[in-house]
Amino acid sequence: MTFHIVTLFPEFFREALACGLMGKAVEAGLAAFDFINPRDFATDRHHTVDDRPYGGGPGMVMMLGPLTAALSGIARPGPMLLLSPGGRPFDQDAARELACGPDMTLVCGRYEGIDARLADIFPLRPVSVGDFVINGGEAAALCVIEAVARLLPGFMGKTESADEESFAAGLLEYPHYTRPETFAGLPVPDILLSGDHARIAAWRREQSLAATLGARPELLPEAGLTARDVAFLREKKGPGLGRNLYTALLHGPVLNREGKTGTTSLTNLDVHDIARVSRSYGLGGYFVVTPLADQRALAEKLVSHWTRGPGAATNPDRAEALSLVCPCADLDAVVAEITRERGMRPFVAATSAKAEGPGGFTGFARLREMLAARPVLLVFGTGSGLAPEAMSLMDGFLPPIRPFDAYNHLSVRSAAAILVDRLLGDAG
Ligand SMILES: C[S@@+](CC[C@H](N)C(=O)[O-])C[C@H]1O[C@@H](n2cnc3c(N)ncnc32)[C@H](O)[C@@H]1O
Known part of the structure; x- marks a missing residue:
């Protein structure tokens, strides 16, 4: 296989591609490297390859002239990869696909990057080797070359080696040991x-x-x-991060359709469905919050029917889910209960469909980090969402689901399922 490498620094590759198995593959004719330096195609006396960015800003940008001439001269370029932190993450599947071809081209950027119009002239596939920025595409290109070359038949001593590695069967590899014992x-x-x-x-x-x-x-x-x-x-x-996560469904104070603060009635489906999500993801508990005593009594009756009454015998799975439900009068009581149970006050996060967050949102990654160390309470509103009186009790706000779509009116049951999954994921 021939790797065509478009780079301002061919010397970057010489040692790396000459040692170990790669060196042997070159000697055996399995891999060949063809270096094309855009500087050789510069037309001015100084061999200029970069210029200042239109629109201002720091750094320099690689010019189209030398790059276009460099790429046009490759007779059989094969797939053309542009190394770029903004590209698609490079992975083992991509390496496998590329290892089938007789040629591939790697375009290495330098400075602030490459004039974007290069992608209008050539069918470039931008690929990234990770969410970080390095000085140039050369180190990234080496990663891609190694990943592809070692899958070429005959590259490794034993063909099985590639089959047992990380990602080959969709899993990471087991640990290795050697002498001494x-x-x-x-x-x-x-x-x-x-x-x-x-x-x-x-x-x-x-x-x-x-x-x-x-x-x-x-x-x-x-x-x-x-x-x-x-x-x-x-x-x-084991129990996973979920045991630190709690949900609360607030029936008051919430907004009604006119935007006024009020209280909604209990909904059987909400109690059941959020309880089942909570149990499926191993949550610590699910609080059904209503300031109305008769509504709390109704919630207690429902829970006792399914956990201790006739429902428990006919549907033990439902009993398991409903046993997580705890009716409560207000959010202060919920926070006090979790604090008593866990010996630590929970971080209280509101959920809302609105894309504009007061003071920004607490991202999922940050909340996941918190879950490793402390309880977190996710508060869901009924009616038209949490009232300002409830919002003022929050420590943070979760980003909404489908924030940039014209319609994102999900049922609170669906929203709870989606947000809990975003936090804990299927394997979490
Ligand atoms: C200093 S970087 C330019 C970074 C660019 N201004 C940005 O913010 O996305 C110079 C070159 O390094 C390469 N590069 C940097 N980080 C990379 C990464 N994570 N994956 C692939 N290539 C990368 C690209 O070829 C890029 O054009």
């Missing part, structure tokens, strides 16, 4: 010395599942798991 008092796991290949394979699978659960749980649902894998993960997972 004990180092600084740290022994190799016994199982690896047992010579029992079936048990070693089963242990490695479990290690792989545990590593993925710990570092990249979002890969698990699509990893093609067996029933045995699922049983292992179920046991391994």
Whole structure:
């Protein structure tokens, strides 16, 4: 396979592409590198390749003339990748696809980047190697070249090596050990010395599942798991972050359609559905909040029917979900209850459909970090949403669902399900 590398610094690559397996692949004719320096195509006396950005701002921009001439001279460029922090994240699937072709081209940016019109002239695929900025596309191109080249048939000594690696089966890889058997008092796991290949394979699978659960749980649902894998993960997972998350459904003070503060009535569906979401994601509890004593009595009756009455016998799953429901008079009582239970005041976050947040939003990543250390209460409003009296009790505000669509009027049950999933995810 030939890698055409468009770069102002061909010398950046020389050592890196000449050592180890890559060096051998070049000697064996499996990989070849063709360097094209845009500076060789500059037409002025100083070999200028960059100029100041239109519209002002810092830094310089790579000019179209030398780049266009450099790319036009490649007879068989294959897929053309533009290394860019704004590109699509590069991954193992992309590496696999590229390893099929006889050629590929990598365009390395420098300075502030490349004149954007280059993508109108050539079919460039912008790719990023991570959410960070490096000085130039060369280090990023090396990552791509290594990922693609090692998948070429014959590149690795044993063809199996690529099959057992991280991402090959949708999971991260199991840990490796080599001699000595004990180092600084740290022994190799016994199982690896047992010579029992079936048990070693089963242990490695479990290690792989545990590593993925710990570092990249979002890969698990699509990893093609067996029933045995699922049983292992179920046991391994434990309660997760969900036990620190609580939900409260506020029936007052909320806004009515005229924008006035008032109280809404209890809805059977809201009690059941949010309880089932709360149980599915392992939440700490679900508070149904109403200032009206008769409505609280109704909620108690509903809960007791499903947890202790006839409903419990006919539908034990429902009993499990409804046992999380706690009727309460107001938010202060909810906060006091969680503080008593957990020994720590919860961070109270409001949910709303409005895209403009007073003082900005508390993002999902930040709330997830908080969940690792303290309880968090998500407050959902009925009617036309939380009234200002309730808003003033909040420590933060969650970003809305579908903020930039003209219509985002979800039922509170759907909103609760979506927001809880955004916070905890399927594997969380
Ligand atoms: C200093 S960076 C330019 C950053 C650019 N001004 C921005 O803010 O997105 C110069 C060049 O490095 C390369 N580069 C930087 N970070 C990258 C990343 N994470 N993935 C791929 N290429 C990257 C690109 O080729 C880019 O044109």
